[in-house]
Amino acid sequence: MLFQSIVNESSMSTDLYQQQINNELKSMDQRLYDLEEKMSSIDGKLTQVVDAILGNPLTKSGGFVDKIEILEEKIALMEKKIEKQEEFRRRITWTIGIVVAIAALLQYLSGLLSNINQ
Numbered sequence: 001m002l003f004q005s006i007v008n009e010s011s012m013s014t015d016l017y018q019q020q021i022n023n024e025l026k027s028m029d030q031r032l033y034d035l036e037e038k039m040s041s042i043d044g045k046l047t048q049v050v051d052a053i054l055g056n057p058l059t060k061s062g063g064f065v066d067k068i069e070i071l072e073e074k075i076a077l078m079e080k081k082i083e084k085q086e087e088f089r090r091r092i093t094w095t096i097g098i099v100v101a102i103a104a105l106l107q108y109l110s111g112l113l114s115n116i117n118q
Contacts, residue, residue: 055063 051063053064055066
């Protein structure tokens with residue numbers, strides 16, 4: 001009877017232990033599943049971020065990098081236009097300066113000629 005009682009307790013203890021192990025395994029399995037779901041979600045979001053930065057890999061268009069390249073091209077074009085405008089402004093300034101200098105020289109020479117003729 002005592003032996004029977006010890007065997008029953010041992011059997012119950014083993015069953016309880018086995019049940020705890022099964023519960024812990026189920027809990028670990030659920031946590032692993034949740035972790036996999038979160039990783040899939042993070043992967044999807046990361047793909048969206050990469051597409052936003054680099055653009056669509058299939059069409060090779062769009063994206064932040066593409067916009068930066070377009071802006072760099074536009075800035076280079078604007079720099080060339082500004083350089084041409086500066087060159088034009090310098091030429092106009094020199095031309096006006098030369099014309100004024102020639103006009104002043106002619107006026108001076110005409111003044112000398114008029115004084116010599118008097």
